[in-house]
Amino acid sequence: MSDLELAVEQLSVGYGRSLIVKSVSLRVGAGELVVIVGPNGSGKSTLMKGISGVLPATSGRIVIRGAGPDVEVTSLPPEQAIRAGVGYVPQHSNVFPSLSIEENLQLGCYIAPKRAKARIIEIYQLFPDLADARRRAARTLSGGQRGMLALGRALMASPAVVLVDEPTAGLSPRYRDVVWQQLIHLRDAGVALLVVEQNTRAALEIGDRGYVLVNGEVSRDADCADLLADDELIKLYIGA
Ligand SMILES: Nc1ncnc2c1ncn2[C@@H]1O[C@H](COP(=O)(O)OP(=O)(O)O)[C@@H](O)[C@H]1O
Numbered sequence: 399m400s401d402l403e404l405a406v407e408q409l410s411v412g413y414g415r416s417l418i419v420k421s422v423s424l425r426v427g428a429g430e431l432v433v434i435v436g437p438n439g440s441g442k443s444t445l446m447k448g449i450s451g452v453l454p455a456t457s458g459r460i461v462i463r464g465a466g467p468d469v470e471v472t473s474l475p476p477e478q479a480i481r482a483g484v485g486y487v488p489q490h491s492n493v494f495p496s497l498s499i500e501e502n503l504q505l506g507c508y509i510a511p512k513r514a515k516a517r518i519i520e521i522y523q524l525f526p527d528l529a530d531a532r533r534r535a536a537r538t539l540s541g542g543q544r545g546m547l548a549l550g551r552a553l554m555a556s557p558a559v560v561l562v563d564e565p566t567a568g569l570s571p572r573y574r575d576v577v578w579q580q581l582i583h584l585r586d587a588g589v590a591l592l593v594v595e596q597n598t599r600a601a602l603e604i605g606d607r608g609y610v611l612v613n614g615e616v617s618r619d620a621d622c623a624d625l626l627a628d629d630e631l632i633k634l635y636i637g638a
Pocket residue numbers: 413418436437438439440441442443444445
């Protein structure tokens with residue numbers, strides 16, 4: 399496994415003058431599934447937008463460290479972040495509804511169109527549902543299938559780091575399991591995976607390490623098993 403890691407250092411992000419994410423530091427290694435949990439409105443999505451370049455950083459840095467020189471990805475526009483190896487699946491509006499499934503996937507590989515054909519075949523192997531529906535407009539997909547398409551599109555560029563915001567929100571239990579299986583598969587394939595999840599228990603049961611975000615700040619970070627064993631935390635975010 400490579401020794402690549404995503405390092406977020408004292409990142410602050412907001413909207414206009416309102417600062418939401420305050421000096422957050424975290425890291426995600428290759429082959430690691432790291433989860434971000436915390437109450438609604440605590441800034442989880444804003445943090446993901448800041449890391450992906452959708453929102454510019456107010457301060458702080460985001461770097462990818464590996465065998466070679468550090469790659470600075472702070473405030474790169476999204477297309478350049480993709481080139482740097484960072485894939486992002488937003489919480490909302492994550493597919494182009496009027497385009498076909500296949501066209502949605504092709505867009506994920508626009509930085510290397512020649513690779514698209516081979517890559518699409520691999521994505522269809524990961525998500526057979528998408529292969530069956532390849533010519534249909536994305537708007538005809540169920541919520542679960544849309545989630546798969548959004549993840550599949552992010553994977554088209556073979557990212558080393560993947561950021562996924564609430565991949566199981568609104569999904570039936572069957573699709574929830576399918577999505578988690580795919581995320582675990584990516585982790586095992588050596589991807590550095592950062593996942594925001596509203597189902598705190600599921601996230602902590604599946605993830606390797608976790609960060610608890612409260613009011614835009616990291617209030618705890620530990621191995622998921624340790625967070626799960628913390629009665630106070632469980633009472634706060636999961637209930638008795
Ligand atoms: N586009 C936006 N413009 C201004 N404020 C926003 C925007 N999106 C989210 N916020 C605010 O940022 C805070 C954190 O939101 P968000 O990052 O979506 O939280 P979470 O994903 O943890 O539920 C909330 O107070 C929310 O109202």
